[in-house]
Amino acid sequence: MSKIVLVDEETGDRIRHPLRSLREADIQREWYERMTGRRFRVMKVFIEPDGQEELV
DSSP states (O other): OEEEEEEETTTOOBOSSOBSOHHHHHHHHHHHHHHHSOOEEEEEEEEOTTSOEEEO
16 A cells, blocks of 8 residues: 655655645645745655555
8 A cells, every 4th residue: 555745855854644646746836836935845745564664
């Protein structure tokens, strides 16, 4: 199973709750970049069977 999140490129922190689609993620990324002047990445998080999350 996987989910899409936004990650601050400078700090590596996740910015918001999981997003539903790549289109929604791109819209949110552009908005955050305009509002903060910082760069963000769209990342896919995979949830492993033991409950651990892995950013890819």
